[in-house]
Amino acid sequence: MSSARTKSPFPHRHLLGIAGLIRPEIEYLLDMAEEAVGLSRQVEKKRTILRGRTQINLFFEASTRTQASFELAGKRLGADVMNMAVANSSLKKGETLIDTAVTLNAMRPDILIVRHHCSGAVDLLAQKVDCSVVNAGDGAHEHPTQALLDALTIRRRKGRIEGLTVAICGDVAHSRVARSNMILLSALGARVRVVAPSTLLPTGIDRMGVEVFRDMKAGLAGADIVMMLRLQRERMDGAYVPSLKEYSRFHGLDDEKLRLAAPDALVMHPGPINRGVEISTSVADGPQSLINEQVEMGVAVRMAVLEVLAQHLPA
Amino acid sequence: MSSPPIALINARLVDPASRQEGRGGLLVSEGVIRDVGAGVTRDSVPGDMRVVDCGGDVVSPGLIDMRVFVGEPGAEHRETIASVSRAAAAGGVTTICVTPETTPAIDDPAVVDFLMRRARDNAQVRLLPVAALTKGLHGREIAEIGLLGEAGAVAFSNGRESVRDTQVMRRALTYSCDFGALIMHVAQDADLAGAGVMNEGELASRLGLTGIPHEAEALVLDRDMRLVAMTGARYHAELVSSGMSLDIISRAKAAGLKVSCGISINHLTLNENDIGDYRTFLKIMPPLRHEDERLRLVEGLASGVIDVIVSDHCGQDVEAKRVPFAEAEAGAIGLETLLAAGLRLVHAGQVSLQVLLRAMTSRPAEILRLPQGRLAKGAPADIIRFDPEEPFVVDPASLHARCKNTPFDEARLQGRVKLTLVAGAPVHE
Numbered sequence: 001m002s003s004a005r006t007k008s009p010f011p012h013r014h015l016l017g018i019a020g021l022i023r024p025e026i027e028y029l030l031d032m033a034e035e036a037v038g039l040s041r042q043v044e045k046k047r048t049i050l051r052g053r054t055q056i057n058l059f060f061e062a063s064t065r066t067q068a069s070f071e072l073a074g075k076r077l078g079a080d081v082m083n084m085a086v087a088n089s090s091l092k093k094g095e096t097l098i099d100t101a102v103t104l105n106a107m108r109p110d111i112l113i114v115r116h117h118c119s120g121a122v123d124l125l126a127q128k129v130d131c132s133v134v135n136a137g138d139g140a141h142e143h144p145t146q147a148l149l150d151a152l153t154i155r156r157r158k159g160r161i162e163g164l165t166v167a168i169c170g171d172v173a174h175s176r177v178a179r180s181n182m183i184l185l186s187a188l189g190a191r192v193r194v195v196a197p198s199t200l201l202p203t204g205i206d207r208m209g210v211e212v213f214r215d216m217k218a219g220l221a222g223a224d225i226v227m228m229l230r231l232q233r234e235r236m237d238g239a240y241v242p243s244l245k246e247y248s249r250f251h252g253l254d255d256e257k258l259r260l261a262a263p264d265a266l267v268m269h270p271g272p273i274n275r276g277v278e279i280s281t282s283v284a285d286g287p288q289s290l291i292n293e294q295v296e297m298g299v300a301v302r303m304a305v306l307e308v309l310a311q312h313l314p315a
Numbered sequence: 316m317s318s319p320p321i322a323l324i325n326a327r328l329v330d331p332a333s334r335q336e337g338r339g340g341l342l343v344s345e346g347v348i349r350d351v352g353a354g355v356t357r358d359s360v361p362g363d364m365r366v367v368d369c370g371g372d373v374v375s376p377g378l379i380d381m382r383v384f385v386g387e388p389g390a391e392h393r394e395t396i397a398s399v400s401r402a403a404a405a406g407g408v409t410t411i412c413v414t415p416e417t418t419p420a421i422d423d424p425a426v427v428d429f430l431m432r433r434a435r436d437n438a439q440v441r442l443l444p445v446a447a448l449t450k451g452l453h454g455r456e457i458a459e460i461g462l463l464g465e466a467g468a469v470a471f472s473n474g475r476e477s478v479r480d481t482q483v484m485r486r487a488l489t490y491s492c493d494f495g496a497l498i499m500h501v502a503q504d505a506d507l508a509g510a511g512v513m514n515e516g517e518l519a520s521r522l523g524l525t526g527i528p529h530e531a532e533a534l535v536l537d538r539d540m541r542l543v544a545m546t547g548a549r550y551h552a553e554l555v556s557s558g559m560s561l562d563i564i565s566r567a568k569a570a571g572l573k574v575s576c577g578i579s580i581n582h583l584t585l586n587e588n589d590i591g592d593y594r595t596f597l598k599i600m601p602p603l604r605h606e607d608e609r610l611r612l613v614e615g616l617a618s619g620v621i622d623v624i625v626s627d628h629c630g631q632d633v634e635a636k637r638v639p640f641a642e643a644e645a646g647a648i649g650l651e652t653l654l655a656a657g658l659r660l661v662h663a664g665q666v667s668l669q670v671l672l673r674a675m676t677s678r679p680a681e682i683l684r685l686p687q688g689r690l691a692k693g694a695p696a697d698i699i700r701f702d703p704e705e706p707f708v709v710d711p712a713s714l715h716a717r718c719k720n721t722p723f724d725e726a727r728l729q730g731r732v733k734l735t736l737v738a739g740a741p742v743h744e
Contacts, residue, residue, distance in 0.1 A: 197490060197493050198489045198490060198492050198493050198546075199457075199486050199489050199490045214492070214493045215493070237456060238449070238450055238455065238456020238457050238458075239456065239457075239486070240457075240486060240490075241457070241490070242450075242456070242457045242458055242459040242460060242461075242462075242490075243459055245459065245462065246459040246460075246461050246462050249461065249462060250461050250493075
């Protein structure tokens with residue numbers, strides 16, 4: 001596609017996952033995002049890097065914050081952003097994913113932002129289009145921009161990622177956030193733990209390069225970062241865990257459990273949070289919480305991703 | 316619970332936990348065994364202490380019955396904590412695990428708490444609630460294993476019905492590992508058992524009754540063993556009834572799985588022929604099998620494949636039993652005849668007294684991780700004295716259980732409990 005690719009610090013046309021990226025590429029994205037944070041804090045936030053470019057947000061799964069974040073990122077870089085409300089689209093009329101991709105491709109977008117409830121669906125779509133594709137979450141597979149924004153948030157607060165102990169807690173089995181973070185944080189030298197009841201741990205987790213804890217108190221001991229995951233309502237009552245009450249008792253983060261982590265531990269959550277389930281209100285709104293900062297970093301990271309991918313777009 | 320000190324002397328001490336047996340005595344105070352052995356004699360005990368001369372009777376740990384139905388809450392007309400406790404004390408049973416098949420089921424920490432409070436006020440023996448494995452025992456959603464365990468549930472069971480959904484069973488077993496919980500399960504494939512009311516075979520065909528094949532039990536047990544291997548859970552097969560099941564359990568044990576196995580006293584001492592002309596007191600689940608099968612089960616007890624004997628005590632009122640066999644409720648009482656019925660096997664030379672008592676004392680204690688069930692210094696003083704030879708005829712009217720549906724109605728048995736101590740206090744003599 002481009003001969004300059006070999007020389008680019010980020011030689012990929014798409015961002016489909018963290019897997020496959022090497023440490024300098026990740027760090028390059030984070031450095032770019034760092035600059036975008038500054039831009040976003042100015043009154044004049046507009047740039048022109050993506051002027052004339054078309055960005056389509058194709059969300060097959062409902063999303064508020066991720067979609068808004070990508071939309072803002074695109075607009076701040078000057079792109080024309082279009083949101084496809086798939087719930088009302090041709091997909092409801094029986095069109096296959098590939099047909100949708102081919103149709104969209106004919107409209108000549110430059111960047112597609114795709115979220116889909118099936119793992120691998122974004123990869124499949126990327127094979128059928130000529131533009132750049134960003135995975136905004138596919139099933140229980142990957143959510144690369146979330147992992148990048150988490151890393152950026154940590155790096156800005158702690159000054160480093162190398163050597164930190166990060167406890168990822170909750171529904172690891174169904175979480176694309178957990179998967180992307182496990183790969184990314186490990187690649188940057190963090191010690192990653194996962195903490196969950198056995199029913200919410202995927203098979204083979206013990207061979208995925210992380211330390212596994214079923215007892216939250218043990219898993220939190222000395223952790224520098226406590227990353228909570230959202231537990232979907234439908235998994236709370238008896239299918240995977242007995243009840244909301246039992247889950248919050250043994251796996252919810254409250255002040256008491258948080259005291260077991262390092263004294264300067266920071267708390268993160270990809271949102272939206274279930275107050276009183278996986279995280280208590282006092283922790284979510286407390287001084288150790290980075291939840292709102294994560295949202296701000298989300299826009300910056302997505303601006304960086306769009307900007308980096310735009311380097312490979314045909315002029 | 317502290318009662319005056321007491322000494323039992325001149326006894327035949329039988330302690331399955333240490334596999335020791337011999338003449339001697341035992342000294343109890345403040346609910347705990349202070350001394351035990353040949354050294355405890357009339358001369359060695361302080362003068363002011365109550366001394367019971369056992370005259371050569373057996374003194375052993377009190378029995379631990381892992382499967383007892385109590386009607387509280389919801390079926391107090393069938394059994395109450397008070398009545399079941401009197402029956403247990405009379406039968407030498409000092410610890411009972413109550414099944415979660417109450418109304419409501421024991422699937423909420425508040426019900427566990429209710430039972431413990433009721434037991435504290437009304438029971439003379441120790442009562443341990445077994446909580447529901449799934450909510451409402453419906454087999455669909457995992458119950459609050461963590462919270463129920465904290466409240467005092469000793470194990471988790473789905474009552475008399477197997478969890479039908481394999482995914483639910485897998486997740487329940489997986490989840491239980493986080494709490495080291497013991498899962499107890501009655502294996503019976505509901506579809507294959509269908510409308511069956513007794514063992515499938517020639518006799519059922521002659522009686523015109525629908526049968527339940529051995530495979531109904533074996534299929535679920537086989538499935539469960541695979542799930543146990545997959546999840547690493549602690550699993551206790553509550554009621555096995557056939558040799559086919561024993562083969563499955565022995566294979567699982569040989570493979571190192573954390574598996575144990577129980578059987579009701581009825582399946583060791585009765586067979587399908589006892590149903591005779593449609594005696595509904597002999598209608599139990601799983602059904603009584605053929606005599607060949609019973610002999611294999613007795614062998615299984617002797618060889619140690621079977622870990623535990625339970626009474627599977629289940630009171631059914633007259634209205635539930637005085638109906639045609641197919642329509643009768645299943646279940647039999649058994650707390651007061653548990654020991655004597657078991658002694659039949661000893662008198663017949665099929666198992667030793669040690670083996671019998673092991674399955675009723677130390678093995679259940681090990682499986683449930685209880686401190687009792689052994690004659691040792693410092694152990695809880697749950698102790699019984701009995702003469703294994705003393706003959707008697709079972710008179711339903713004299714039984715303490717609220718319902719009288721005993722399959723040993725008018726049976727000639729040997730071995731009556733003369734004294735039962737719970738935490739050092741005499742609760743039956």
